[in-house]
Amino acid sequence: MIPAPFDYVAPTSVEEALAALKQHGDDAKILAGGQSLLPVLRMRLNAPEMIIDLGRIDALRGIRDEGDAIVIGAMTPHSVVGADPLVREHALLVSRAVAELADAQIRHRGTFGGALAHADPAGDLGGPARALDAQFVIAGPSGTRTVSADEFFVDLFETAISEDELLTEVRIPKHTGWGAHHEKLVRVAHQWPICAVAATARVENGTIADVAIGLANMGSTPLRARGVEEELRGRPATEEVVRAASARAAEGANPPSDLNGSAEYRNHVVTVMCRRAVLAAVQGAGA
Numbered sequence: 001m002i003p004a005p006f007d008y009v010a011p012t013s014v015e016e017a018l019a020a021l022k023q024h025g026d027d028a029k030i031l032a033g034g035q036s037l038l039p040v041l042r043m044r045l046n047a048p049e050m051i052i053d054l055g056r057i058d059a060l061r062g063i064r065d066e067g068d069a070i071v072i073g074a075m076t077p078h079s080v081v082g083a084d085p086l087v088r089e090h091a092l093l094v095s096r097a098v099a100e101l102a103d104a105q106i107r108h109r110g111t112f113g114g115a116l117a118h119a120d121p122a123g124d125l126g127g128p129a130r131a132l133d134a135q136f137v138i139a140g141p142s143g144t145r146t147v148s149a150d151e152f153f154v155d156l157f158e159t160a161i162s163e164d165e166l167l168t169e170v171r172i173p174k175h176t177g178w179g180a181h182h183e184k185l186v187r188v189a190h191q192w193p194i195c196a197v198a199a200t201a202r203v204e205n206g207t208i209a210d211v212a213i214g215l216a217n218m219g220s221t222p223l224r225a226r227g228v229e230e231e232l233r234g235r236p237a238t239e240e241v242v243r244a245a246s247a248r249a250a251e252g253a254n255p256p257s258d259l260n261g262s263a264e265y266r267n268h269v270v271t272v273m274c275r276r277a278v279l280a281a282v283q284g285a286g287a
C-alpha cells in the first residue's frame, strides 16, 4: 500500500529538528532508519502530515568513550553498533543483542535510537538497555534531560519522549569484563523474539559478584528479572544455583498470548532461557 501524502523536511541540526517539531506538533513524525515507521505509514496505521528526517544530522551519529560510559548517538545504525570495538569491550551485551536483531539489510538502515524510541516490547534492545541501566538523553524546547531505562519505557510503543522532544543519545555505563549472552527464541531466522533474555554477569573467584538480566516480550515494556538477580548475587556460579534462581524469571511478568505462544508458555520458556543466558554469561566472565 502507498502511504498517505505527507510533507518532508531534513534538518541538519538538533535545534532545527526541534523547531520543526514545535511548528508541526502532533501532525509531525520523526524518521530515523524508517524500518518500523515506513511499514506503519504504508499500512496507513498512521498518517502524519510532516515527516522530519534526522538522517542529515551528523551530530546524532557515532559512538564515543566518556570515561565511565559508552555513548551511542541515536542515529547510529545497528550494523555500526554491532561492529564497534568500544561497545564490544564495555557493553558486550549490546553487541550480542544487535548481532541477532533482524537481518543484515535492516541492521544497515535501522538505528539504535530508532529501535529504542519505537519501544516495541518484542524489540531486541530493550532488555539490554534495562539490564545495563542505560540512560536516555532527550532534547526538547527547554533543553536536554536524561532519564533512566526504568523511566524511559512507559508502555506498549510508549516512551518518556514527548511530542516536542527527540532522543539524541544513549549512555551505557561501562560493564568492562562482564560476560554477556542474549538468548532469543524465534520460530524462523531473523524474526522478532517470541521472548528474549539478555544477561550479563561479573564473576570473581567462581562467585557471581554481580548480574543483570533484561527480558523482552514478557510484558508491555522490557522488564528486569530482579528476583533472579537477587538470588544469584554472591552465590557460586554453578549450574545448580543458576537453574534454581532462573525459576523466578517470570516473576512480575505479564506476557502476551499470540499465535507464537500463550502467556503460560512464555512464563515457562523464559525460565529455561534465563538459565541458558545466565550460564553463558557467567562462563563468558570466566566462571
Ligand SMILES: Cc1cc2nc3c(=O)[nH]c(=O)nc-3n(C[C@H](O)[C@H](O)[C@H](O)COP(=O)(O)OP(=O)(O)OC[C@H]3O[C@@H](n4cnc5c(N)ncnc54)[C@H](O)[C@@H]3O)c2cc1C
Pocket: 029, 030, 031, 032, 033, 034, 035, 036, 037, 038, 039, 054, 074, 075, 100, 101, 102, 103, 106, 109, 110, 111, 112, 113, 114, 115, 117, 118, 122, 123, 124, 125, 161, 165, 166, 167, 168, 190, 191, 192, 193
Ligand atoms: C522485517 C523486519 C524485521 C525486524 N526484526 C527485528 C528484530 O528481530 N528485533 C528488533 O529489535 N527489531 C526488529 N526490527 C525493527 C528494527 O530494529 C528497526 O530498526 C527499529 O524498530 C526502528 O528503527 P529505525 O531507525 O528504523 O526507526 P524508524 O522506523 O525511523 O522510527 C521508529 C519510531 O521511532 C521514532 N523515532 C525514531 N528515532 C527517534 C528519535 N531519535 N527520537 C524520537 N523518536 C524517534 C519514529 O518517529 C517512529 O515512531 C525489524 C524490522 C523489520 C522491517
